[in-house]
Amino acid sequence: MSTTIIETDPDAALLPERIRRFPFPFATDTYRYSANVEPATKTAPTEAGSWGAHLVDIDEHYLDELAERAKVLNRDPSRVNVLPHMRPAVWDALTTLLSSMADDYPDTMFFHREGNVCQWKNGLQNLEVEFTVGDDSSLPEGPLRFLGSQIQDDIILLDVREDTLWLDAGLVTFAADWSFGFDVGMNFLEIHHPVPRVKEERIISRAEQFLLRLQPGEQFRRTNWTMTIGRRMDTSTETYPEWGRDRSTIAEDPAMPEKLHLRVEVQHLIRLPHSGALLFLVRTHLLPLADIARVPAWREKMGNVLAELPDDMAEYKGIIRYRKAASDWLLAR
Numbered sequence: 661m662s663t664t665i666i667e668t669d670p671d672a673a674l675l676p677e678r679i680r681r682f683p684f685p686f687a688t689d690t691y692r693y694s695a696n697v698e699p700a701t702k703t704a705p706t707e708a709g710s711w712g713a714h715l716v717d718i719d720e721h722y723l724d725e726l727a728e729r730a731k732v733l734n735r736d737p738s739r740v741n742v743l744p745h746m747r748p749a750v751w752d753a754l755t756t757l758l759s760s761m762a763d764d765y766p767d768t769m770f771f772h773r774e775g776n777v778c779q780w781k782n783g784l785q786n787l788e789v790e791f792t793v794g795d796d797s798s799l800p801e802g803p804l805r806f807l808g809s810q811i812q813d814d815i816i817l818l819d820v821r822e823d824t825l826w827l828d829a830g831l832v833t834f835a836a837d838w839s840f841g842f843d844v845g846m847n848f849l850e851i852h853h854p855v856p857r858v859k860e861e862r863i864i865s866r867a868e869q870f871l872l873r874l875q876p877g878e879q880f881r882r883t884n885w886t887m888t889i890g891r892r893m894d895t896s897t898e899t900y901p902e903w904g905r906d907r908s909t910i911a912e913d914p915a916m917p918e919k920l921h922l923r924v925e926v927q928h929l930i931r932l933p934h935s936g937a938l939l940f941l942v943r944t945h946l947l948p949l950a951d952i953a954r955v956p957a958w959r960e961k962m963g964n965v966l967a968e969l970p971d972d973m974a975e976y977k978g979i980i981r982y983r984k985a986a987s988d989w990l991l992a993r
């Protein structure tokens with residue numbers, strides 16, 4: 661974990677909210693993989709503002725992203741899957757997160773549980789429902805699809821057995837260049853097999869040991885980043901033919917600063933209190949380079965990170981063909 665002190669720019673109050681609350685991930689001018697976990701729900705200051713006070717973050721894109729998710733799910737049912745032994749974990753995730761949202765957003769959300777009967781109100785969707793924990797038919801599309809209609813995060817549930825984590829359930833519509841359908845049933849090491857460097861550096865095996873030791877109810881978080889062309893949330897392997905070719909044309913595109921986005925995932929790691937499963941939430945934030953450049957410290961750090969990033973990491977992230985153009989643009993401002 662970094663101990664770098666971040667000072668908020670005195671002009672930051674004038675910036676729009678999308679910039680002030682963006683989880684800018686770079687503390688210094690270089691970036692390497694690390695476990696980088698820290699306790700959840702701690703406000704993290706940045707040079708433009710802060711982020712991270714709430715477990716479930718709701719922003720201006722809430723309704724649009726949920727509509728986008730519904731479209732993806734209707735087109736491709738492989739984005740959601742629950743292996744039968746994970747049903748209790750799904751209910752555990754649902755009740756844990758709805759209750760947390762009601763605490764964090766009391767003006768718009770309400771959750772009450774009496775025995776197994778729960779009441780949920782979401783003013784942002786004009787929604788009031790009652791359901792029974794453990795009875796999948798008490799929610800029209802089942803508990804996981806329902807949870808996916810209330811939060812912007814992608815949802816993954818890992819079973820803990822044989823001292824190993826297994827990806828045995830989830831709803832993932834906004835994957836950054838991977839396939840949920842392909843990974844279902846795999847264990848933590850198998851899932852991370854394509855990532856360069858992490859095996860030699862033992863990052864993944866150490867991270868797994870850390871996650872296996874989490875106590876019920878404990879919540880941590882980390883960030884990860886890549887880049888995306890356009891405000892495209894669904895950059896899964898499944899839709900690669902729709903977005904892959906943009907990577908080879910963006911460097912010459914005069915609209916690059918508006919089209920090219922820093923894509924930051926705020927990932928939460930939660931040991932669920934009743935089932936003991938590990939809940940992994942991935943919340944995706946996109947900000948165009950043009951906005952990054954409005955914060956002088958961000959412009960400089962991101963420009964330097966992109967210039968210095970080793971080729972194998974840039975290749976894996978899919979940014980190798982345009983990272984120099986992006987870095988040159990940022991550093992020339």
Ligand code: HEM
Nearest residue numbers: 693694695697816827838851854855867884885886940977
């Ligand atoms: C402390 C915990 C974790 C660490 C340190 C970690 C580390 C990493 C790193 C370094 C990458 C490469 C990212 C990039 O270059 O953009 C990655 C990718 C990935 N991680 Fe994790 N991760 C963690 C937890 C998890 C969990 C709980 C899951 C749930 C299944 C997960 C699923 C993935 C997937 C699916 C990818 C993409 C792999 C691919 O290209 O197919 N990670 N992770």
